[in-house]
Amino acid sequence: xxxxxxxxxxxxxxxxxxxxxxxxxxxxxxxxxxxxxxxxxxxxxxxxxxxxxxxxxxxxxxxxxxxxxxxxxxxxxxxxxxxxxxxxxxxxxxxxxxxxxxxxxxxxxxxxxxxxxxxxxxxxxxxxxxxxxxxxxxxxxxxxxxxxxxxxxxxxxxxxxxxxxxxxxxxxxxxxxxxxxxxxxxxxxxxxxxxxxxxxxxxxxxxxxxxxxxxxxxxxxxxxxxxxxxxxxxxxxxxxxxxxxxxxxxxxxxxxxxxxxxxxxxxxxxxxxxxxxxxxxxxxxxxxxxxxxxxxxxxxxxxxxxxxxxxxxxxxxxxxxxxxxxxxxxxxxxxxxxxxxxxxxxxxxxxxxxxxxxxxxxxxxxxxxxxxxxxxxxxxxxxxxxxxxxxxxxxxxxxxxxxxxxxxxxxxxxxxxxxxxxxxxxxxxxxxxxxxxxxxxxxxxxxxxxxxxxxxxxxxxxxxxxxxxxxxxxxxxxxxxxxxxxxxxxxxxxxxxxxxxxxxxxxxxxxxxxxxxxxxxxxxxxxxxxxxxxxxxx
Numbered sequence: 001x002x003x004x005x006x007x008x009x010x011x012x013x014x015x016x017x018x019x020x021x022x023x024x025x026x027x028x029x030x031x032x033x034x035x036x037x038x039x040x041x042x043x044x045x046x047x048x049x050x051x052x053x054x055x056x057x058x059x060x061x062x063x064x065x066x067x068x069x070x071x072x073x074x075x076x077x078x079x080x081x082x083x084x085x086x087x088x089x090x091x092x093x094x095x096x097x098x099x100x101x102x103x104x105x106x107x108x109x110x111x112x113x114x115x116x117x118x119x120x121x122x123x124x125x126x127x128x129x130x131x132x133x134x135x136x137x138x139x140x141x142x143x144x145x146x147x148x149x150x151x152x153x154x155x156x157x158x159x160x161x162x163x164x165x166x167x168x169x170x171x172x173x174x175x176x177x178x179x180x181x182x183x184x185x186x187x188x189x190x191x192x193x194x195x196x197x198x199x200x201x202x203x204x205x206x207x208x209x210x211x212x213x214x215x216x217x218x219x220x221x222x223x224x225x226x227x228x229x230x231x232x233x234x235x236x237x238x239x240x241x242x243x244x245x246x247x248x249x250x251x252x253x254x255x256x257x258x259x260x261x262x263x264x265x266x267x268x269x270x271x272x273x274x275x276x277x278x279x280x281x282x283x284x285x286x287x288x289x290x291x292x293x294x295x296x297x298x299x300x301x302x303x304x305x306x307x308x309x310x311x312x313x314x315x316x317x318x319x320x321x322x323x324x325x326x327x328x329x330x331x332x333x334x335x336x337x338x339x340x341x342x343x344x345x346x347x348x349x350x351x352x353x354x355x356x357x358x359x360x361x362x363x364x365x366x367x368x369x370x371x372x373x374x375x376x377x378x379x380x381x382x383x384x385x386x387x388x389x390x391x392x393x394x395x396x397x398x399x400x401x402x403x404x405x406x407x408x409x410x411x412x413x414x415x416x417x418x419x420x421x422x423x424x425x426x427x428x429x430x431x432x433x434x435x436x437x438x439x440x441x442x443x444x445x446x447x448x449x450x451x452x453x454x455x456x457x458x459x460x461x462x463x464x465x466x467x468x469x470x471x472x473x474x475x476x477x478x479x480x481x482x483x484x485x486x487x488x489x490x491x492x493x494x495x496x497x498x499x500x501x502x503x504x505x506x507x508x509x510x511x512x513x514x515x516x517x518x519x520x521x522x523x524x525x526x527x528x529x530x531x532x533x534x535x536x537x538x
Contacts, residue, residue, distance in 0.1 A: 018162045019302045025170045026295045027360050029195065032177050035362065037188035039287035040120055044128040044196045046261045046290070047108055051101050051136060053254040062246035063144060067151020070234070078234045082243070083148045085236065090140040097140070101133035114270040115279035124189055128196055135199035138207055145210045152221055157213035161206040169202025249397030252404050253388045257381065259408045260431055261290050263415055268427060271419035285366065285424050292361055293371040300345030301381045316393035319450075328452050331390060336460050337522050338382050344468045344509050346378035348502060351475050355498040359491050366424075373428050380435040387442035399445045407438030460518070467512055475505040 030038055063086070067079035109125035142165075146158040176194040180186040264286065272282040315334070318326040349356060353372035357364060388400045411434030418426030446452060478501045488494040513519045 016302060018166045020299075021163075021166045021170060023295050023298055023302065025174065026291070028174055029177065030292070030361055032174070032181055033188055033191055033195075035284060035287070036119060037192055038291065039283045040124060040128050040189065040192045041195055042287050042291040043109075043112060043120070043125050043265065044132045044192075046258060046265050047101065047104070047129060048132045048135070048196075048199070049258040050255060050262060051097050051133075052139060053251055053258060054097075062243045062250065063147025064150035065246050066239070066243055067148055068153070071151065075234065078239065079148065079151055081234070081236075082239055083144065086144050087141060090144045094137040094140045097136040098133050101136060102130050105129040105133075108266075111266050112269060114273050114282070117279040118269065119280065119283040128189075128193055131193045132196035132199055134197060135203050138200070138203040142203060142207050142210060145214065149210075149213065149217065152217070154213070154217055157210055157217075160213070161209040164209045165202045165206030167202075168205030169198045172201040173198035249392060249400045252401045253385070253392075256384060256388070256404055259404070260411055260434060261294075263408065263411050264290055264427055264431075267412075267415050268419065271416040271426075272423065274416075275420040275423060277423060285370070288364075288367050288370045289374065289424055289427060292367065293357070293374045296349060296356060296360060296371060297346070297375050297378045298381070300342055300349070301378050301385070303341060303345070315390060319394045324450055327394070327450050331446070331450065331452060332457055333522065334386060334390070335454075335457050336464075338386055339379070339461055339464050340513075340518070340522050342379050342382045343464050344471055344505070346375050347468055347472055348475060348505055349378070350375035351472050351505075352479070352498050352501055355479075355488055355494040355501075358488065358494040359498060363489075370424055370428075373425055377428065377432055377435070380432060380439060383439050384435055384442070387439055387446065390446055391442055394446070394449050396445055396449060399442065403438045403441035403445075406441060407434040407436075410434045410437045463516070463518060467509055467516075467518075470512065471505040471509040474508050475501045478504050 026038075029041075033041075063082065066082060070076070070078035105126040106122065108129060109122040112125055113120070113122050142161070146161065149157045173195045176198060177191045180191040180194055181188070268286050268289075269279075269282040272285065273279050277285070315327055315330045318324075318330060350372045353375065354368045357367040357371050361367060388404075391397060391400050411430050414430040414433060415427060418430045420426065422429065447454075479497060482488075482497045482500065486493065488497045510519065
């Protein structure tokens with residue numbers, strides 16, 4: 001395996017595990033603090049994620065590209081000077097981001113609280129936003145170090161530090177909340193403040209991991225560094241201009257879902273109240289939409305993009321070699337793998353929404369409805385991530401920025417009137433249309449650049465939807481029979497029913513797609529070995 005592919009694999013695995021942990025911790029957290037209080041956590045994390053993306057999301061890749069580029073031409077001093085000045089800059093950036101978020105906490109809270117009868121007060125929301133902002137002090141510096149080490153071909157420090165950061169955050173979060181609620185018998189608001197402060201504790205864990213790797217790798221890095229004479233040194237203005245050129249499009253990709261959630265955060269409550277929904281319910285509905293159901297829906301997205309994103313470096317390589325035919329072949333495979341996994345998973349979640357919401361959270365008619373209607377958007381979330389990555393691979397990053405801004409603008413314009421008309425479903429529809437617009441722009445640009453024709457993929461997509469339809473029919477029939485025998489009135493039964501239905505549906509989908517040759521065409525010969533081990537085929 002080439003060093004590029006090996007590095008990409010290490011980063012993908014680390015990111016996948018980190019994201020997966022970032023999805024599943026919400027379930028025990030919910031069990032400790034309850035539905036009424038977890039919404040406060042959601043109000044803190046949406047602005048935090050946006051500020052975090054602006055501060056750091058493009059930095060590791062940008063610094064990595066810069067350092068590796070200049071190392072390749074023998075200018076090791078450029079990377080040394082970047083990390084030396086960048087360290088101070090990132091510390092200053094972290095403090096500025098911390099101060100800005102603290103200053104914006106109360107204005108944001110005033111927008112969110114549309115009525116005195118809502119579940120939370122302006123002060124409570126402002127406080128929780130301020131508590132989460134401490135993590136912004138350390139994270140930019142940490143991102144700089146990750147990018148610098150990646151530039152020297154060391155991808156393991158980034159992958160391991162991301163994982164340790166997430167584990168430390170979750171351990172502190174769950175442990176701290178449990179102690180506040182059950183040992184100290186404190187109030188839920190204090191528990192939620194502790195939970196968001198866990199992001200700062202996690203960043204300490206990630207930074208400590210990077211420090212360990214830095215000590216090990218520093219002799220190797222210093223051995224190749226030679227301080228260049230002043231007249232041969234790259235100007236700082238040129239250096240940082242190049243870094244920002246790399247980083248800005250990546251920042252926008254990282255901002256994607258957070259910007260859509262921010263639109264909901266700033267408009268949802270007021271639109272719901274204007275539409276006749278009680279102010280006492282709007283916080284709960286918002287939490288269901290943008291936290292609880294979103295965590296479940298993102299699980300298949302992470303799985304699907306993990307499979308398909310592994311092909312993106314190949315697309316970038318073929319495009320750099322001007323091998324457009326292989327670019328198209330790789331794109332075909334990327335789209336098909338993505339849809340092959342995401343479509344049945346998303347529609348399966350929608351079909352089993354009642355049992356899944358009951359098992360992960362509690363029995364709720366409204367929660368079931370939101371999850372059922374929101375789940376199909378997983379396909380759009382995955383398509384956005386992959387099409388944006390392809391645009392970066394073919395060096396058309398500026399279009400990512402443009403398409404995302406158009407999509408968010410579309411969501412902003414439609415959100416309030418649609419929520420007034422259809423309540424929570426209005427917000428879901430606005431999100432679907434916004435993402436749809438963004439994806440259409442991305443695909444149009446990709447097709448134009450690569451002269452891509454989607455004849456094969458259209459037939460495959462149709463086949464995937466037909467197979468998914470057969471699978472969903474089997475799932476619904478199975479679920480009907482099970483609930484007719486005994487309603488799923490406990491979490492254990494809800495889990496058993498969901499597992500049985502998912503198992504039957506997945507087996508039917510897998511066997512038929514294997515018999516038709518679709519699984520082998522997309523996932524390779526390894527799928528045959530797996531099928532034989534499971535005794536699904538001879």
